[in-house]
Each structure stands twice: as structure tokens, then as C-alpha cells.
Amino acid sequence: MNRKLLPLLMTAGVLVALFVAASCMYPGFGSARVIANLFSDNAVLGIVAIGMTFVILSGGIDLSVGSVVACTTVVIATLVGQHHWHPLAAIGVALVLGTGFGWLQGGLIQRYELPAFLVTLGGMFLARGLAFVVNMESVGIRHGFYTAAQEFSLPLGGKAALSSAAMLFLALFVLGLIVAHLTVFGRNIYALGGSADSARLMGLPVARTRPAVYAVSGFCSALAGVAATLYTGSGNPAMGVGLELDAIAAVVIGGTLLTGGVGYLAGTLLGVLIFGTIQSALIFDGRLNSWWLRIAIGTLLLAFILLQRFLTRGPARGSAG
Amino acid sequence: MNDPLAKVKGWFTGGGLLWPVLSLAALLAFNLAYQPAFFRVVIQDGHLYGTLVDVLNQGAKVMLLALGMTLVIGTGGVDLSVGSVMAITGALAALLVTTTALPFVAVLALCVLAGAALGAWNGLLVTRLRIQPIIATLILMVVGRGIAMLITDGQIVTFEHPTFVFFGNGHFLGLPFTVTIVALAFAATALLTRRTAIGLFIEAAGDNETASRFCGAPVRLVKVLVYAFSGVCAALAGLIATSNIKAADSSRVGELMELDAIFAVLVGGTALTGGRFTLVGSIVGALLIQTLTTTMYNLGMPPAIAPVPKAVVILLACLLQSPIFRAQLGGIFARRTTAE
Numbered sequence: 001m002n003r004k005l006l007p008l009l010m011t012a013g014v015l016v017a018l019f020v021a022a023s024c025m026y027p028g029f030g031s032a033r034v035i036a037n038l039f040s041d042n043a044v045l046g047i048v049a050i051g052m053t054f055v056i057l058s059g060g061i062d063l064s065v066g067s068v069v070a071c072t073t074v075v076i077a078t079l080v081g082q083h084h085w086h087p088l089a090a091i092g093v094a095l096v097l098g099t100g101f102g103w104l105q106g107g108l109i110q111r112y113e114l115p116a117f118l119v120t121l122g123g124m125f126l127a128r129g130l131a132f133v134v135n136m137e138s139v140g141i142r143h144g145f146y147t148a149a150q151e152f153s154l155p156l157g158g159k160a161a162l163s164s165a166a167m168l169f170l171a172l173f174v175l176g177l178i179v180a181h182l183t184v185f186g187r188n189i190y191a192l193g194g195s196a197d198s199a200r201l202m203g204l205p206v207a208r209t210r211p212a213v214y215a216v217s218g219f220c221s222a223l224a225g226v227a228a229t230l231y232t233g234s235g236n237p238a239m240g241v242g243l244e245l246d247a248i249a250a251v252v253i254g255g256t257l258l259t260g261g262v263g264y265l266a267g268t269l270l271g272v273l274i275f276g277t278i279q280s281a282l283i284f285d286g287r288l289n290s291w292w293l294r295i296a297i298g299t300l301l302l303a304f305i306l307l308q309r310f311l312t313r314g315p316a317r318g319s320a321g
Numbered sequence: 322m323n324d325p326l327a328k329v330k331g332w333f334t335g336g337g338l339l340w341p342v343l344s345l346a347a348l349l350a351f352n353l354a355y356q357p358a359f360f361r362v363v364i365q366d367g368h369l370y371g372t373l374v375d376v377l378n379q380g381a382k383v384m385l386l387a388l389g390m391t392l393v394i395g396t397g398g399v400d401l402s403v404g405s406v407m408a409i410t411g412a413l414a415a416l417l418v419t420t421t422a423l424p425f426v427a428v429l430a431l432c433v434l435a436g437a438a439l440g441a442w443n444g445l446l447v448t449r450l451r452i453q454p455i456i457a458t459l460i461l462m463v464v465g466r467g468i469a470m471l472i473t474d475g476q477i478v479t480f481e482h483p484t485f486v487f488f489g490n491g492h493f494l495g496l497p498f499t500v501t502i503v504a505l506a507f508a509a510t511a512l513l514t515r516r517t518a519i520g521l522f523i524e525a526a527g528d529n530e531t532a533s534r535f536c537g538a539p540v541r542l543v544k545v546l547v548y549a550f551s552g553v554c555a556a557l558a559g560l561i562a563t564s565n566i567k568a569a570d571s572s573r574v575g576e577l578m579e580l581d582a583i584f585a586v587l588v589g590g591t592a593l594t595g596g597r598f599t600l601v602g603s604i605v606g607a608l609l610i611q612t613l614t615t616t617m618y619n620l621g622m623p624p625a626i627a628p629v630p631k632a633v634v635i636l637l638a639c640l641l642q643s644p645i646f647r648a649q650l651g652g653i654f655a656r657r658t659t660a661e
Contacts, residue, residue: 061455108636112643115593117399117455121580122635129629136625237625245463258456291470298464305452305460 004262006311007255007304011270014253014300018277026284032160034280039166042276043227044069044240046169046269049247049254050176051220053268056251057180058213059193059260060116064105064123065221066243068098070236071131072225077139077235080146087145095222101127102218106211120214124244131237138236141229150230165227172223176265179216189213193260249297250275253304274300340641341589341605344634348612356619368492372615380611381499382407382558382575386582387589387603388510389440389551394586396544397527397595398447398454400551403582405465406439407559407575412472414560415569418482425484432556439465440552444545458548462579469571479568489564499561503604506557510550511600523547527595584631585610588638609634 023030039046048065055062072094079090105123109116153161162170180186188209191199200206229235254271256263278296282288352359362371386403393400410432417428439461446457480486491498514520522543525533534540555575562574587593588609589602610631617627640646 108639112640112646114639114643118587118593118635118639121583122632122639124632125580125628125635126632129626129632132623132625133629136623245459248459249463252456258453289470289475291467291475294467295464295471298460298467301463302460305456306450309450309452 008264008267011255011267015270015274022281029284032158036156036160036162038273038276040163042272043165043169044224045246046272047172047220047224047227049250049268049272050172051217052247053251053256053265054213055217056256057193057263058189062217063120063244064127066240067124067127068221069225069240071127072098072222073228073235073239074131074134074237076229077141078135080141080143081139087143091226098222099215099219103211103215106214110210138234140234165230168227173269180265190261249301253300338602341602345609352616369495376611376615377500378497380607381503382561383581383585384503384604384607385506385554385558387585387607388506389554390582390586391591391598391600391603392523392547393551394591395523395527395595395598396547401458401579402461402465403555404575404578405462406436406552406555407562408466408469408571410436410556410559411563411574412469412569412571415478415480415563416472418485419480432560433553436552436556437549440549441545444548448541448544473569473571477568477570485564486567489561524596581610584635592642
């Protein structure tokens with residue numbers, strides 16, 4: 001059991017080390033405000049990564065998330081801005097569309113035994129194109145309700161405050177923890193990722209679980225789109241290019257095995273925060289360019305994959321010897 | 322099995338070249354009907370110009386990437402890093418031609434070597450550390466663009482080097498020079514894989530890695546070589562892309578190209594599960610995407626919407642390769658014939 005928790009502890013250690021180092025190097029970094037902003041600035045990535053964690057736990061992958069986020073923001077912005085819908089109705093429609101899109105992808109993967117990589121690659125192109133079909137340009141959202149939702153924030157004392165997008169992120173995280181660890185659906189996902197054949201032989205509803213997992217990811221992507229409209233106050237069909245890679249990186253850095261079946265949602269939260277801490281530190285520094293973020297993330301990704309290799313090989317060797 | 326009729330039937334049901342060629346023909350027929358100007362080719366200053374020539378020229382990068390990708394997918398892997406490798410080699414080439422007096426051949430050789438080294442790194446991650454190919458190459462995909470940015474220091478490096486500009490924009494034998502590059506690369510790849518044992522080893526590695534290793538096939542070496550080859554193809558494509566715009570734009574060069582390349586290979590009839598590959602199919606697949614893109618542009622469709630038809634073709638190609646879907650299709654036909 002300890003062995004499974006080890007990657008999580010390592011990730012937490014890396015996060016603390018990074019944060020302490022950045023706090024020592026840059027005055028003003030180690031404050032509650034920066035921590036609160038980590039959640040606000042990375043709400044979109046975080047929400048997408050939560051959905052991605054479920055998919056990867058089930059042994060799959062979802063490349064369509066970034067495009068679905070973009071599509072959602074444009075749908076909401078167009079419905080509210082040009083068709084004068086109430087934002088809540090627009091958000092409801094967007095969430096249903098995102099969930100349905102994910103479910104369809106999962107259905108294709110399950111029904112025709114297609115590689116998840118390819119189906120979601122098609123989904124990525126489709127959603128991106130559809131986003132541009134809905135609206136070619138970035139649209140601002142001007143609505144009393146939206147302005148209120150954007151300005152609403154939870155003061156944490158001092159200058160720190162949690163934005164509405166950050167609250168959405170944290171609420172989804174808690175919900176995700178409950179689903180993953182306390183429900184039958186959550187256990188089924190772990191079983192499916194551990195071994196689809198064994199899960200089927202045990203009588204678990206594999207044919208229903210897999211599409212549902214992709215539906216969860218689609219829902220999370222749509223919700224991330226909502227968070228993005230709250231964060232930027234607009235919908236943009238070009239948003240979120242490459243977001244799927246950042247999300248996968250955050251999940252892997254969080255200690256979830258890419259082969260499925262092993263991992264924790266808490267690790268994903270830590271992975272997202274690591275991503276955010278590096279990004280904030282680069283902004284605080286000002287001299288280093290944003291491409292260092294990519295290099296740092298890639299290096300961490302490699303390090304954690306190597307760690308996983310080491311850990312997963314360990315027990316096998318132990319039982320053989 | 323020697324029955325010639327069975328052989329012909331095999332072409333139709335075996336998932337070979339038939340579907341991609343049929344799709345390409347259908348697309349060309351559509352153009353013939355709706356915009357005959359698509360086929361107009363004029364000769365100016367001894368060079369051919371026209372939409373068809375544009376398709377060949379614009380499709381050169383994806384065709385090159387698809388060659389490398391075909392072999393990688395043949396071993397059961399995938400290479401997501403080609404776009405980033407294009408950015409790195411493009412940046413390297415631009416830096417070398419602007420800051421050094423090296424002849425272009427030397428620059429080309431260095432860039433090809435760099436591509437091979439980057440590919441070999443992917444191959445080592447896959448074979449030595451046994452990381453899944455998607456993830457192993459994802460690392461370079463994420464880091465690669467950062468490295469390209471480091472090389473150019475985040476700037477867009479422009480150049481006026483005549484030979485380098487010729488590499489992506491020149492004409493040779495009346496056709497764009499890029500066509501010659503693709504033809505040479507294709508001939509070399511086809512010779513290496515079909516006239517030597519390498520092709521057999523690649524298919525063996527993709528079909529059943531363990532069994533191949535027990536048979537004494539150098540599976541690991543072949544895999545490293547295949548990823549290195551994909552890196553070389555990406556390097557050539559990167560040089561063409563950089564030469565086209567006479568500048569190294571590290572953040573944009575080769576963006577989403579890896580997906581186009583995978584798409585070309587898949588549509589061409591090479592299954593993602595590995596064990597069997599067709600180089601001609603991948604070239605046809607690459608031409609199919611490029612013709613699709615060019616057709617849509619000519620019809621006045623905004624470039625941003627171009628992914629939609631692409632996605633539809635990907636999903637259809639996926640479904641056509643699924644045994645279950647084929648069985649269902651077969652079931653429909655069987656029912657019809659029995660009803661008759």
C-alpha cells in the first residue's frame with residue numbers, strides 16, 4: 001500500500017520544494033495570494049486534468065479535451081451574446097453537449113474496439129472545427145449575471161481571494177474524490193484500468209463504464225470551458241490548443257500510471273499545482289521566457305515516468321525472487 | 322490461395338490500397354465536376370504551375386513525415402514528436418545559415434543528424450526503458466518546441482540563403498524541388514524496406530515482439546532505427562517548412578503536423594496495431610489529406626473549419642479498419658443476398 005502512495009509523496013515533495021525555492025528566490029512569492037491565484041489561473045487546466053485522470057485510470061486517453069473547451073466557450077458566448085440566452089441555460093446546454101460528445105467517443109471506442117488515441121484525435125479535429133463553425137472570432141460575454149459571477153470571489157483574508165473559476169475547480173475536485181473513491185462507478189473504473197478482461201469476467205459492466213468515463217471527461221472539458229469564460233469573460237474558438245498535453249503531463253506527474261488502474265485524483269491536483277508554480281515563478285522572474293515552462297514540464301514528465309518504471313518493476317521482481 | 326479471383330477479392334476486403342485510392346479518385350472526380358480549373362496546369366518559365374502541382378508541393382511535408390511514421394507505426398509504435406523535431410531542425414538550420422559560413426550540404430547533414438539523434442532518443446526511451454511510444458514521444462513533443470525556442474532565442478530568424486531557399490521553393494525538372502526530395506526519400510525507403518530484411522524485421526517487431534526476439538530478430542535495434550528514421554524525415558520536412566517561409570518560426574512550424582502524418586498513414590491502410598505497413602498507401606493518404614485541404618480552400622471554406630472533414634475521414638478510416646464494423650457491414654450485405 002505504501003508503495004502506491006510513494007509517487008504521491010514524491011509529487012508533494014517536488015511541489016513543496018519548488019514552492020519553497022521560488023519563495024526564497026522571489027520576494028512576495030510565498031504568500032496566500034499567490035497560492036490562491038494558483039487555483040484561479042489553473043482552474044481550466046485543473047478541471048480538464050480531473051476528467052483526464054478518470055480516463056487514464058480506465059486505461060484510455062482523451063485528446064479531444066482542449067478542443068471541447070474551446071467549443072464550449074464559443075457556444076456559451078454565442079448563445080449569451082448573440083441569441084440573448086440566459087447564461088445558466090447556455091451553460092446547461094454546453095454541459096450537455098460536452099457530456100454527449102464524450103459519451104459518443106467512448107461509445108465508438110467500446111463498441112468497435114477502436115484505439116482511444118485515434119477516436120479522440122478525430123474528436124479533437126471535429127470539436128475544433130465545430131468551434132470555428134459556431135463562431136470564427138473571439139466573442140466577449142456581456143451579461144449582468146456573468147459580470148456578477150466573474151466578480152464573485154471568496155475572500156481568504158489579506159489580499160488573497162478565491163475566484164469563481166477556482167471555486168468551480170475545487171468543488172469538482174471534491175466531487176471527483178467522492179466519485180473515484182466512494183462509488184461503485186469509481187471502483188469499476190479502477191478495475192477496468194487494471195485489466196478490462198478481468199473486469200468483464202468479474203461481471204462488472206465494462207460496456208457501460210467505458211463510455212461513461214469518456215462522458216465524464218467530456219463533462220469536465222465543458223465545465224472547464226465554463227471556467228474559461230468566467231476567467232476571460234469571452235469565448236474563443238482558438239483557445240486550449242495543446243491543453244490535452246498539459247493535462248496528460250499533470251496527471252502523469254501526479255503519479256497516475258498511464259497503463260491504467262493505479263493513481264489518485266489528489267496526485268493530479270498536485271501535478272496541476274506544480275505546473276502552476278513553475279509558471280508563476282517564471283512570471284515572477286521576468287527574465288526567463290515561457291518556453292522554459294515546456295522544458296521544465298517535459299523534464300519532470302520524464303523524471304516521473306522513470307520513477308514509475310522503477311516502482312512498477314520493483315514489486316514484480318520481489319515476488320519473482 | 323493461388324486463385325487470381327481470390328487475389329482480386331483480397332484487394333477489396335484486405336484493407337489494402339483500394340479504399341484510399343478510391344477516396345482520392347472520388348475527391349478528384351468531385352473537383353472535375355465542380356471546379357475543372359483544379360486540373361489546369363500551365364507551363365511558365367519551364368516550370369509547371371497549377372492546383373495539382375500545388376497539392377504535390379504543399380503535401381511534400383506530410384508525405385515525408387508519413388514515410389517515417391509508417392515504419393514507426395509498422396512496429397506498433399507512434400511518433401508524436403515529429404512536429405517538434407521539425408521546429409528544432411528548422412531553427413538549427415536557420416541559425417547555421419545566418420551565423421556560420423557552412424555550405425548548405427553541411428547544414429543539411431547536421432540537421433539530418435540532429436533529427437536522427439532526436440529520433441534515436443525516442444527509440445531508446447521506447448526500447449530500453451519500455452515506455453509506451455505515445456508517452457515517450459510526448460516528452461520530446463512537449464520539450465522540443467522549448468528547445469527550438471532556445472536555439473532561436475525566442476526570435477523568428479529570417480534568412481536569404483539562396484541554396485536553402487531553393488530547397489523548399491526551387492524547381493527541378495519542371496516540378497517543385499520538394500517533389501524530388503519526396504521521390505528520393507520514398508525510393509530509398511522502399512528499397513531499404515522491401516529489398517532488404519529490414520522491412521521483415523519491422524513487421525515482425527510490430528506483429529509479435531516477443532516471438533520475434535526469440536526468433537533472433539534484432540527487435541530493439543530495428544525499433545531505434547525506425548524512430549531515428551522518423552526523426553530524419555521530420556528533419557527534412559522541417560527544412561522544407563522553414564525554407565518555404567524563409568524564416569524559422571519555432572512556435573508554429575510543424576504545429577499539428579504529427580496528427581496529419583498519423584492520419585495519412587492510417588487512411589493509407591496501415592493499422593495502428595502494427596505488424597503490416599504500406600508505404601504507397603501512406604503517400605496516397607498524404608495526398609488525400611492535401612487534396613481535401615486544397616479543395617476546401619478552393620471552395621472558399623475558411624481554413625479554420627478544415628478540421629471537420631478531416632475528422633470525419635479519420636473516424637471513417639478507423640471504423641473501416643475495425644473488424645467488428647466490417648463484420649456488421651458484411652452482415653448487411655449477407656442479409657441482402659439471402660433476401661434475394
